[in-house]
Amino acid sequence: MTISPDILVFSDLDGTLIDHETYAWSAAKPALAALKKAGAGVVLSSSKTAAEMIVLRTEMGLNDWPAIVENGAGVLPSGAAALPEPVQYAQLRAVLDQLPEEFRQMFTGFGDMSIADLVEATGLDQDAAALAKERCFSEPGLWSGDEAQKGVFLKALEDQGITAQQGGRFLTLSFGSNKADQMRALAHKFNPKHTIALGDAPNDIQMLEAAEFPVVIKNPHRAPLAPLVNETRAIRTQLPGPQGWNVAILDLLNQIAPNPTT
Missing domain, CATH: 3.40.50.1000 (HAD superfamily/HAD-like)
Incomplete structure (x- = not known):
């Protein structure tokens, strides 16, 4: 009930x-x-x-x-x-890695970072950073390009069914909801x-x-x-x-x- x-x-x-x-x-x-x-x-x-x-x-x-x-x-x-199966995350990372290198290198996702990198980017301790890397549905990351390049990057992802949300620190990519x-x-x-x-x-x-x-x-x-x-x-x-x-x-x-x- x-x-x-x-x-x-x-x-x-x-x-x-x-x-x-x-x-x-x-x-x-x-x-x-x-x-x-x-x-x-x-x-x-x-x-x-x-x-x-x-x-x-x-x-x-x-x-x-x-x-x-x-x-x-x-x-x-x-x-x-227990954690959900990370099927969507694996699919998302595969799409990212198929993008042209000039745009792919401007997005540094959590999957591209070591635990030490993530500690530096977030201020989390090592244990918390390790938990933040256990992703199932989405990929947050840091964008290093300009707004025009970001627009091209997001359009390429949109064509693959991936949406983006800008948070306080990170640009987060996901399928949908x-x-x-x-x-x-x-x-x-x-x-x-x-x-x-x-x-x-x-x-x-x-x-x-x-x-x-x-x-x-x-x-x-x-x-x-x-x-x-x-x-x-x-x-x-x-x-x-x-x-x-x-x-x-x-x-x-x-x-x-x-x-x-x-």
């Missing part, structure tokens, strides 16, 4: 629920506890892999809920501790009365715009997101990362589920 929570929260991780610099999320613990007390569901939605998400979801006490992984390219079911697609499917499954989405980067916009209550988390490391189509309902936090997440969630709970912390 599927649980139908009154509130279902969809949250990005890096720069949103997790601090951009330290990767800590402890500042959001009061809000996470309040959500649990209110019977709300929390679906993590990130560019992170299933391997990374299994660890984080367990640490945050959110194993009862599915998680959207690899920018929406896949979903980790509730309670799952994004965070908003998975959010809609999970909202249909769980049928909550209210949906909340929180994010800070361009790849969160569609998810934010699909929510009843969109929360744009301040990220001082990047330009603010442009106004959303549902901007009149949007909350834009004054504090960054998990601090802003915590304040926004507690304020929303007081609005739509009074007295959740008492």
Whole structure:
């Protein structure tokens, strides 16, 4: 039997629920506890892999809920501790490696990086970087060419059914689904009365715009997101990362589920 929570929260991780610099999320613990007390569901939605998400979801006490992984390219079911088969990832890498070398060399994907390279690019420790390389559905990477070259690169990938999403740090390639697609499917499954989405980067916009209550988390490391189509309902936090997440969630709970912390 599927649980139908009154509130279902969809949250990005890096720069949103997790601090951009330290990767800590402890500042959001009061809000996470309040959500649990209110019977709300929390679906993590990130560019992170299933391997990374299994660890984080367990640490945050959110194993009862599915998680959207690899920018929406896949979903980790509730309670799952095993990784999906990486069939899509192998297919994606094969397409990349068939591109003309002049464009292929401008995209450095996680599959092109050693663990040490990824540590340097992300600030993750070695264990976390190893988990980030265990990909099943998508390929994030760094783009070194100009915008015109990027357009040609993306068109060549589009012809092969591959789409791109720009996140806070990386350009992520995948076949098809994004965070908003998975959010809609999970909202249909769980049928909550209210949906909340929180994010800070361009790849969160569609998810934010699909929510009843969109929360744009301040990220001082990047330009603010442009106004959303549902901007009149949007909350834009004054504090960054998990601090802003915590304040926004507690304020929303007081609005739509009074007295959740008492």
